[in-house]
Amino acid sequence: MLTDVQILSELKALEDVNSGADYGDVWQLSTQPESIMLTLRLPYVAQTEKQSLINRIQGTLSRLGEIRPVRLSIESTIEAYGTQGNLPGMAGVKNVIAVASGKGGVGKSTTTVNLALAMAQEGAKVGILDADIYGPSQGMMLGFDAETRPKVRDEKFFIPPVAYGVQVMSMAFLMTKDTPVAWRGPMVTGALMQLLTQTDWDDLDFLFVDMPPGTGDIQLTLSQKVPVAGSVIVTTPQDIALLDARRGIEMFRKVNIPVLGVVENMSTHICSNCGHHEAIFGDEGGDALAQEFDVNVLGKLPLSLAIRKQSDAGAPPVVSDEKGDVAAIYHSIARKLGATLANSNTSFEMPTIGMSDD
Structure with a gap:
């Protein structure tokens, strides 16, 4: 049997696949003649990784002659991280994460809902704000009835409806499905701020926008008035999508909101008959974009008929096929996002945004 010192030495050097660094001094160890009891303390949630981590630890120790079984507990503490200009925090929300893209049709809403659901399954308290005032889709993706309306507290605050343990607020809950939002910019930004600040969010670790x-x-209002801890850029490998994604990254950089990573959607098409993989929208575009701006590729999703069907049916892959490959990718993205945010906690000065003739 290994000594406590030897075990801790091996554990400290074990790579955290979510951050890319060694775990270091985050372990608490209690050894007994019949087992090894471990507690792992993390600044991000990772409950679904527990069994794979046990397997990694057991394999590492067994190669050194340790045969005792490992028992693991993961404890996570989510802090409220720094925001642009150190704006005051939102009531009931620790961290706001903007999920954005430069153009439509790249799967941003699908990524948002599955990422939020995965983060909730990992152990965080999560909410979603559907900030697409003109074309809200989160209500449908989360299976809400078209007549769903939020309850109101004190004639002032919306109580967000809940689906799969996630609190949700959307313009779709305040209008009929056939009513167009024919508003100019000031009305739209006013509606966004009302949805944000007059929703009674209940002790969220993350609010995904x-x-x-x-x-x-919408983007400028969010960056100037809302404390945003970080952003995620969704793109496809297609050149035109990458061109617009670059603009999105540059915008967040100009307003000092950190880009936590890139999600490449529709990365490859998987034939439903033969299983052949084909990069019909291009190859490695997300990697090139991430390298250009020195950010992480959080994950790559396939172009899949099942994802579309499940999302349209109000049961996204993370909840309808929890053990599937797509759900596993979203869980990996959620853990990497949490680890990246925890490792990039920085305070920012808010710039002045203006227009010039240059």
Whole structure:
């Protein structure tokens, strides 16, 4: 049997696949003649990784002659991280994460809902704000009835409806499905701020904001008035999508909101008949984009008929096929996002945004 010192030495050097660094001094050890009891303390949630981590630890120790079984507990503490300009925090929300893209049609809303659901299954308290005022889709993706309306507290605050343990607020809950939002910019940004600040969010670790495409009024309002801890850029490998994704990254950089990583959606098409993989939208575009801006590729999703069907049916892959390959990718993205945010906790000065003739 190994000594406690030898075990801790091996554990400290074990790589955290979510951060890319060694775990270091985050372990608590209690050895007994019949087992090894471990507690892992993390600044991000990772409950679904527990068994794979036990297997890694057991394999590492067994190669050194240790045969006792490992018992593991993962404890996570989510802090409220720094925001642009150190804006005051939102009531009931620790961290706001913007999920954005430069253009529409790249799967941003699908990524938002599955990422939020995965983060909740990992152990965090999670909410979703559907900030696409003109084309809200989160209500449908989460299986809400078209007549769903939020309850109101004190005639002032919306109580967000809940689906799969996730709190949700959307313009879709305040209008009929056939009513167009024919509003100019000031009305849209006013509606966004009302949804954000007049929703009674209940002690969230993360509020994921499903952004509309582009870099216009909604994005600027969010960056100037809302404390955002970080952003995620969703793109496809297609050149035109990458071009617009670059603009999205540059916009967040100009307003000092850190880009936590890139999610490459529709990375490869998987034939439902033969299983052949084909990069019909291009190859390694997300990697090139991430390398250009020195950010992480959080994950790559296939172009899949099942993802579309499950999302349209109100039961996204993370909840309808929890053991499937797609759900595993979203869980990996959620853990990497949490680890990246925890390792990039920085305070920022808010710049002044203006127009010039240059």
